[in-house]
Amino acid sequence: MRKRLVTLASALALAVGALTASSGSAVAGADAPAAPPGATVRSAVPDAATDAQAPEIPADNLMAHLREFQGIADANGGNRAHGRPGFKASADYVKGRLDAAGFTTTLQPFTYRNATGWNVVAEWPHGNPDDVVFAGAHLDGVPEGPGINDNGSGSAAVLETALAVSRADLRPEKRLRFAWWGAEELGLIGSRHYADGLGQAELDKIDVYLNFDMVGQKDTTRWGVYSHTPSVGKVFKDYFAARDIGTFDIKWDGSSDHSSFTRHGVPVSGLGSADDPCYHSACDDIDNVGPRAMGIAANAIAHTVWELAGEGGTPARDFSVSVDPSAGSTDPGGSTTATVGTATTAGDVQRVSLTAGGLPEGATASFEPESLTSGESSVLTVATTAGTPPGTYPVHGDGHR
Numbered sequence: 001m002r003k004r005l006v007t008l009a010s011a012l013a014l015a016v017g018a019l020t021a022s023s024g025s026a027v028a029g030a031d032a033p034a035a036p037p038g039a040t041v042r043s044a045v046p047d048a049a050t051d052a053q054a055p056e057i058p059a060d061n062l063m064a065h066l067r068e069f070q071g072i073a074d075a076n077g078g079n080r081a082h083g084r085p086g087f088k089a090s091a092d093y094v095k096g097r098l099d100a101a102g103f104t105t106t107l108q109p110f111t112y113r114n115a116t117g118w119n120v121v122a123e124w125p126h127g128n129p130d131d132v133v134f135a136g137a138h139l140d141g142v143p144e145g146p147g148i149n150d151n152g153s154g155s156a157a158v159l160e161t162a163l164a165v166s167r168a169d170l171r172p173e174k175r176l177r178f179a180w181w182g183a184e185e186l187g188l189i190g191s192r193h194y195a196d197g198l199g200q201a202e203l204d205k206i207d208v209y210l211n212f213d214m215v216g217q218k219d220t221t222r223w224g225v226y227s228h229t230p231s232v233g234k235v236f237k238d239y240f241a242a243r244d245i246g247t248f249d250i251k252w253d254g255s256s257d258h259s260s261f262t263r264h265g266v267p268v269s270g271l272g273s274a275d276d277p278c279y280h281s282a283c284d285d286i287d288n289v290g291p292r293a294m295g296i297a298a299n300a301i302a303h304t305v306w307e308l309a310g311e312g313g314t315p316a317r318d319f320s321v322s323v324d325p326s327a328g329s330t331d332p333g334g335s336t337t338a339t340v341g342t343a344t345t346a347g348d349v350q351r352v353s354l355t356a357g358g359l360p361e362g363a364t365a366s367f368e369p370e371s372l373t374s375g376e377s378s379v380l381t382v383a384t385t386a387g388t389p390p391g392t393y394p395v396h397g398d399g400h401r
Contacts, residue, residue: 083115153216173310218290
């Protein structure tokens, strides 16, 4: 905001105004329109970009999750199977990352074969809760091996997509929900427990469920797209076609967690592949997956989640600026100071750079510091020379990101 301020009696009075935000790079001395008193200054971040696109997910991030799953298996009997300590450690790892990223996260317990299993369910607290875009993958493996492609790969891809939502502070039209299922290898036990327990009213809120099972095998050249709901599958296919990557249709009825939702009439799609020489074997370890395959799959997932979630983007990040005292005076050759305060009024803190203009001949303005984090303050000094003509001068400026 900027205030036009009363002058003080002296040979030279300088009315020092607050600084307004610029949507571009501010230039010292540029004429900036005054904002009305009490206005909030908005930084140059769009409110809701209608063409919001998913950020690129680095393959290194995905491989880091897979190394964690491998390490968990190595420390727990070589596997991450239902009822084994490796599975609970995997669930705790996923939940810990989601909690730190700002999701509303729950561990849902269930019992199967006299052992406790867990579903990890995370909801991003923005968007319409009556329109849910849901993405999931099974987190468990078989006792014969660490299960890094089946299905650490799907679990890592969904996890990193969720973390990308958090990093972007996405504000989608629809609610985003993510899940990591237990005991899929024993008959879709975890996802079926979850879906069967929702009730029809909650099931009706799910616009689509997306399932990801075995997406990172290192020699993958074509990705299977679930064909159950063609309009959703087309989003995946168009993404791959634009990159000259082959696809084929798959319809794994009853063989992965999407089937827990199709039985309730929920539209589904997703990605997967059965072409894995280490399927359900000890060799399904970190060497069975590749960064290229993981990067392709995860970025296709993120693209589709962004597309289906509806119009959204990063929220506006706003800051306000004030000056105290609001006016100062000096004789020619002297100087006056004021404290410039900033405050975050919406979103996260941001860096604010300060410049000033509208000064009379021979006068200069300096800030200490010139750049600060919203919530901090700076000292503005307006200095004059002996040749500065007497008068009343409203000093304006720019505060920009």
